Amino acid sequence: MRDDEPAAGVLPYAEVTDEAYAAQTAASFTVREFEFAVLLSGRCPRCDHTTTSTVVDELYRRDTPAAAQDPGYRTVLCECETDHPARPAGLRGCGAYWTLRLEVEA
Ligand SMILES: [Zn+2]
Numbered sequence: 001m002r003d004d005e006p007a008a009g010v011l012p013y014a015e016v017t018d019e020a021y022a023a024q025t026a027a028s029f030t031v032r033e034f035e036f037a038v039l040l041s042g043r044c045p046r047c048d049h050t051t052t053s054t055v056v057d058e059l060y061r062r063d064t065p066a067a068a069q070d071p072g073y074r075t076v077l078c079e080c081e082t083d084h085p086a087r088p089a090g091l092r093g094c095g096a097y098w099t100l101r102l103e104v105e106a
């Protein structure tokens with residue numbers, strides 16, 4: 001079932017974050033753990049499309065100061081399948097990113 005049909009007024013791609021993103025997704029995202037990665041799925045807090053992000057060690061460790069201090073933090077990127085205008089070639093999603101605190105052993 002698709003619930004992320006492109007609609008008029010799709011947000012242009014922009015690499016942005018907001019404190020509210022983490023709060024929204026902490027409550028609503030599904031977290032699945034695998035041996036080398038964590039799979040997060042839910043609705044992007046910026047564009048409201050369904051997104052599934054695979055978070056691997058290399059991705060979240062190089063990012064925010066919070067991630068460097070606490071390995072429980074993961075930087076999550078929107079990876080929805082909708083075409084957002086002005087998106088650089090090869091990228092996915094709307095550009096939103098945020099940091100999630102996960103109770104997961106790295
Ligand atoms: Zn989107």
Ligand SMILES: [Zn+2]
Pocket residue numbers: 044045046047048049078079080093094095096
């Ligand atoms: Zn998004």
